[in-house]
Amino acid sequence: MAGIYIHIPFCSQRCSYCNFFSVVSINLLNEVIDAIIKEFSIRKDYLKNEPVQTIYFGGGTPSLLTIQQIEKLLNTIYKNFPVEKNAEITFEANPDDLTEKYLSDLKKLGINRLSIGIQSFDDNKLKILNRRHNAFQAVEAVRVAQRSGFNNISIDLIYGLPFQSLIEWENDLDKAFSLPIQHLSAYALTFEEKTLLLKQKEKKLIEPADEELMIKMYELLLNKSNQNGFDAYEISNFSLPEFYSRHNSSYWTQTPYLGIGPSAHSFNGFSRQWNVASIHKYIERIMKNNSFFEQEILSLQDRYNEYVLLGLRTKNGINIDELEQNFGIELKNFCLENIKTFIDNEKVYRYGSFLRLTTAGKLISDTIIAQLMMV
Numbered sequence: 001m002a003g004i005y006i007h008i009p010f011c012s013q014r015c016s017y018c019n020f021f022s023v024v025s026i027n028l029l030n031e032v033i034d035a036i037i038k039e040f041s042i043r044k045d046y047l048k049n050e051p052v053q054t055i056y057f058g059g060g061t062p063s064l065l066t067i068q069q070i071e072k073l074l075n076t077i078y079k080n081f082p083v084e085k086n087a088e089i090t091f092e093a094n095p096d097d098l099t100e101k102y103l104s105d106l107k108k109l110g111i112n113r114l115s116i117g118i119q120s121f122d123d124n125k126l127k128i129l130n131r132r133h134n135a136f137q138a139v140e141a142v143r144v145a146q147r148s149g150f151n152n153i154s155i156d157l158i159y160g161l162p163f164q165s166l167i168e169w170e171n172d173l174d175k176a177f178s179l180p181i182q183h184l185s186a187y188a189l190t191f192e193e194k195t196l197l198l199k200q201k202e203k204k205l206i207e208p209a210d211e212e213l214m215i216k217m218y219e220l221l222l223n224k225s226n227q228n229g230f231d232a233y234e235i236s237n238f239s240l241p242e243f244y245s246r247h248n249s250s251y252w253t254q255t256p257y258l259g260i261g262p263s264a265h266s267f268n269g270f271s272r273q274w275n276v277a278s279i280h281k282y283i284e285r286i287m288k289n290n291s292f293f294e295q296e297i298l299s300l301q302d303r304y305n306e307y308v309l310l311g312l313r314t315k316n317g318i319n320i321d322e323l324e325q326n327f328g329i330e331l332k333n334f335c336l337e338n339i340k341t342f343i344d345n346e347k348v349y350r351y352g353s354f355l356r357l358t359t360a361g362k363l364i365s366d367t368i369i370a371q372l373m374m375v
């Protein structure tokens, strides 16, 4: 089994918290699409003919693409890879791009999952985040998507926003769960390098939420999700049963994937590759048949670290039998020794051969994971 990720590195404007690779001019959009199509044919053997069970259009802003451009990309994938009949095909979109016509055309192309970047239902917070859309457009986007026949809709929200109170976060969650969504990704705000928010924080124009408030917000998220029948299947991901993101789940279970487009990452079980994070260099190198990515061969230790880091964030946790099978007795013992205190303190519990975070453990997951890393 395998997945394909396509990175569309264009945005209409830069959100204040975001440091993903993208540019705000779409001048080179056609050239990038041509280069992406060529990259697909160059790398058609990367997945070794494994059946492709998920395709993910991410970015940047894939909803800046025309329907014809998306169709061209999908046809290229179908031509070069064995895509499963019931593959999950996710499309990330900004709410204000989602017109009824665009959505029904996406549906006709076989896109069967939408991931809508809403972030907040509060207009003041959306302004702070420099999002293009307003709260009304966010709600409308979900409703129109449902009317257009989408029954697998995910939205993204961020909590711990500047000046956000617990009540305001509760309002965001209540609004989210009142909509016809099947999946929610909710992330704590982080202040990333080279972002406007970080600069504002450094100039003391905004105050980050304190730790106590962040914990209360996360607890509220867990409670509200639970009350609404959403399963916390990963620390930041919640869904109705049967609506787990198959694509993201495959990252967490270390299934091979091919990442196409500027800055996209790929993984085949033994190495990671990352494409050059520059539109000009990407186009030029692909078109001139020059090398356009770097590669790192993963050591046993690297693979153990990834297994623990990704696995412990999921509902299933990490399987210690699998850990021994894949990484040997020494790394298994290292893990068991280092996790012991957290088991004693009820931050982690054992379920058969699985080690899983308790609710209290989820609140300090970064600390636990750091302790289990082999450096």
Ligand code: SF4
Binding pocket: 010, 011, 013, 014, 015, 018, 019, 020, 022, 059, 060, 061, 094, 117
């Ligand atoms: S959050 Fe999304 S839309 Fe905003 S700048 Fe980043 S990639 Fe673009």
